[in-house]
Amino acid sequence: MDSYNGYSEAERMKKLRASYKVFPGRTHPLYQGSCQICGDSGHPVEPHTEDYSEPYRWENPAEYAVCKVCHGRLHKRFKNPVGWAAYKVHVKRGGYGADLGHDPKIACEVRQLASSLEQGKEIALLLLRPFVVTDLWWDVITVDPVSLTSPSARPR
C-alpha cells in the first residue's frame, strides 16, 4: 500500500485494521449500494478512503462506495492522468466501470480518447446511458503525485 492524500502506508493500514474491528465481515455500509463514481448498481462496491485522519470517519466525504474498476482507476490516476481524464469522460457519458471489461469496443474507445487527449484533442464518445449527476467529488480530486505524500493534501 502506497501513501495517499498525505497519509503514510502505516496510517492507511491503521485505519483499515480499525475498520475491520468496527465493521467485521464486510458490514461496512459502503459495501452496499451504487458506485459513487460511475453510478453502477449492478456490481459490488467497496469503501474507498480519502480521509485517514483520527478520529476516524466512515462516511462521505471521508469514504465512498466504489466499484472495483473505479477504485483501480482512482488510485492509478497519478501514473496515468490522461487515462483518468478519459475515464471521467466515459463516466459522464453514462459509462460504468464494468463496461470496460464487458465490451472491448467501449474499452478501445476510452483508450483512443486517452491518446487523443494526450495530443491535446478531444474526441466525442457515444452516450451510453443518462448520466445522473450526484456528487462530483471524483471529478475535482487532484492528479498531482505530490499529494500522495504531502501532509497538506490531508482533508483534516
Ligand SMILES: [Zn+2]
Ligand atoms: Zn464505478
